[in-house]
Amino acid sequence: MEKAIKILTQNFGLEDSHTLEAYTKTGGYQAVRKVLGKIAPEGVIEEVKRSNLRGLGGAGFPTGMKWSFISKPSKKPVYLLINGDEGEPGTFKDRTIMTRDPHRLIEGVLLASYALGAHTAYIYVRGEFTFCMEALGKAIAEAKEAGYLGKNILKSGFDLDVYIHPGAGAYICGEETALIESLEGKPGRPRNKPPFPAVVGAFGCPTIVNNVETIAHVPQILLNGAEWFAKIGSDRNGGTRLFSVSGHVKKPGVYELPMGTPLREILYEHAGGIIGDSPLKGVIPGGSSAPILRPEEVDVGMDFDQLAKIGSMGGSGGIIAMAEGTCMVWALHNLARFYAHESCGQCSPCREGTGWAEKVLRRIEGGHGTASDIELLEKIAKGMMTRTICPLADACALPILSYLKKYRDEFEAHVREKRCPVRPKRAA
Amino acid sequence: MSPEVLAFSEEAQAELESILQAYPTKQACLLPVLHLVHREFGYISDPIAEAVAGLLEIPFAVAVEVLTFYTLFARRPQAKYVIQVCRGLSCALLGQEELLAYLKNRLKIKEGEMTPDGLFELKTVECLGGCGESPIVRINETYYELQTIDRLESTLKELSKGPKKGA
Numbered sequence A: 001m002e003k004a005i006k007i008l009t010q011n012f013g014l015e016d017s018h019t020l021e022a023y024t025k026t027g028g029y030q031a032v033r034k035v036l037g038k039i040a041p042e043g044v045i046e047e048v049k050r051s052n053l054r055g056l057g058g059a060g061f062p063t064g065m066k067w068s069f070i071s072k073p074s075k076k077p078v079y080l081l082i083n084g085d086e087g088e089p090g091t092f093k094d095r096t097i098m099t100r101d102p103h104r105l106i107e108g109v110l111l112a113s114y115a116l117g118a119h120t121a122y123i124y125v126r127g128e129f130t131f132c133m134e135a136l137g138k139a140i141a142e143a144k145e146a147g148y149l150g151k152n153i154l155k156s157g158f159d160l161d162v163y164i165h166p167g168a169g170a171y172i173c174g175e176e177t178a179l180i181e182s183l184e185g186k187p188g189r190p191r192n193k194p195p196f197p198a199v200v201g202a203f204g205c206p207t208i209v210n211n212v213e214t215i216a217h218v219p220q221i222l223l224n225g226a227e228w229f230a231k232i233g234s235d236r237n238g239g240t241r242l243f244s245v246s247g248h249v250k251k252p253g254v255y256e257l258p259m260g261t262p263l264r265e266i267l268y269e270h271a272g273g274i275i276g277d278s279p280l281k282g283v284i285p286g287g288s289s290a291p292i293l294r295p296e297e298v299d300v301g302m303d304f305d306q307l308a309k310i311g312s313m314g315g316s317g318g319i320i321a322m323a324e325g326t327c328m329v330w331a332l333h334n335l336a337r338f339y340a341h342e343s344c345g346q347c348s349p350c351r352e353g354t355g356w357a358e359k360v361l362r363r364i365e366g367g368h369g370t371a372s373d374i375e376l377l378e379k380i381a382k383g384m385m386t387r388t389i390c391p392l393a394d395a396c397a398l399p400i401l402s403y404l405k406k407y408r409d410e411f412e413a414h415v416r417e418k419r420c421p422v423r424p425k426r427a428a
Numbered sequence B: 001m002s003p004e005v006l007a008f009s010e011e012a013q014a015e016l017e018s019i020l021q022a023y024p025t026k027q028a029c030l031l032p033v034l035h036l037v038h039r040e041f042g043y044i045s046d047p048i049a050e051a052v053a054g055l056l057e058i059p060f061a062v063a064v065e066v067l068t069f070y071t072l073f074a075r076r077p078q079a080k081y082v083i084q085v086c087r088g089l090s091c092a093l094l095g096q097e098e099l100l101a102y103l104k105n106r107l108k109i110k111e112g113e114m115t116p117d118g119l120f121e122l123k124t125v126e127c128l129g130g131c132g133e134s135p136i137v138r139i140n141e142t143y144y145e146l147q148t149i150d151r152l153e154s155t156l157k158e159l160s161k162g163p164k165k166g167a
């Protein structure tokens, strides 16, 4: 077997991988030495652009291009906000970076801040991840002590302070403008765009929001060059990404693999195949907001563009496998209930739509649905799309439409037989 | 407003100082300060919220709005152990419903309720970001991975043994 390419997880095997010592011994903070005060910020942005690094929080937006939206020189302070909210069901990868290699993230934050002209960065960590905040807090203190943070870093004249901001249990705060509201001490209600955060973001100042994993890639890109990174991935999708694999697989976990790796390989080689060697029934390829794939679709290459081409999305890289025997109405009800619970409530198509969808699905799953309920569900989902401030409504509607399209017979069987034909006995 | 409600430990006072210098506005300190007082007092009552609002020079109504928007802040005293069963899809696929049914039966309480001795409280929560080791149950701030009825039972036994107050 060819040696696997590891960028983000290369140190995970080390006992003390979270320490400054382990990180510097393995080339850590070398990119900072190479770049700070030696390569102009514009040069850094160009390099990141050419690397084809995509945003790994969900949307896959090209990172270098996002950075170029900050106009310079900025009269106001520029903020970098790192998204460690990790709330998308089926996603559990950013936590591994924050706990097992926090210095990789900190070095990335330093390089990104330098490129953007930011002197303050906040790492927003979901409230439940107290262990991540602890690990990051220690690493920030270590980095400060060693002169990688604070004033006049490595005598380059560049200053940077990094702070941890705790979330408090609200999925919507992962959306970038809600994240900004939450940072400002407000309820996490998404803002209308424009203005975009790069123009008016945190505290009324230009702000860039990037995911933890995205930023942790930056040191190696600048150390080894954009071409090296771009070549590892697939067309227009540079490098590797961390796939979180869960559900009915034998070996669930986080796997770092090149962009474009076939889903089949991830499921059957890396994750060991389906529990009990059962047939696969369906798989969510990019977190719960991604439209579902049928078993015959798993040869897709796992990058943003190839998944979009078959009507799904790369999203957060969270893969949830469901074996034969799973009720798809039940699974979809679980998701709809989640979105109904997490809607911030400010847009009525989202607030009402997610609530109705949840109720109709509960009815169908419980054997009390009618044929018109299936059409009603479809209508509700269509009515929710593209009418709201943020994409949470779409994140609920798109999966609904995909399940209805791909497993329609199962919805119809529930209505016809007036019971769940898949899991007849249910827990209380 | 009665800031004396906020009688902080020395450690908490130091943390408060560092929070205050981390942000350009006082309101931005609200979430970290709410976490701090939640840790100190175990919950955030109206008088505590009022004191926090006073400290950060924001209206009481704003503090309460934020407090209630987020799910991690309790408004009244909680049980010694708050059991949070993840109901996210990955956990549900691997037996979360059975775990929840077991807990309800074992503790003789419903979701959102507390045992009469104040030891346990039962809640369901959304995906905890630990789906690789589903099903997940979080008790207070600790994640318990790969849970089964047997594992849960031995954890409950362990926790029931401990001292009723403090540790």
Ligand SMILES: Cc1cc2nc3c(=O)[nH]c(=O)nc-3n(C[C@H](O)[C@H](O)[C@H](O)COP(=O)(O)O)c2cc1C
Binding pocket: A054, A055, A056, A057, A058, A059, A060, A061, A063, A083, A084, A085, A086, A087, A088, A171, A172, A173, A174, A175, A176, A177, A209, A210, A211, A212, A214, A215, A390, A391, A392, A395
């Ligand atoms: C409802 C919703 C929830 C989101 N949750 C997260 C999250 O938990 N973590 C994250 O990095 N991005 C999340 N995003 C995406 C962010 O809005 C944003 O695109 C991302 O943080 C940008 O960083 P990136 O370009 O590096 O991916 C979410 C988006 C939406 C609409």
Ligand code: FES
Binding pocket: A089, A090, A091, B086, B087, B088, B089, B090, B091, B092, B126, B127, B128, B129, B130, B131, B134, B135, B136
């Ligand atoms: S579904 Fe339970 S931790 Fe994600």
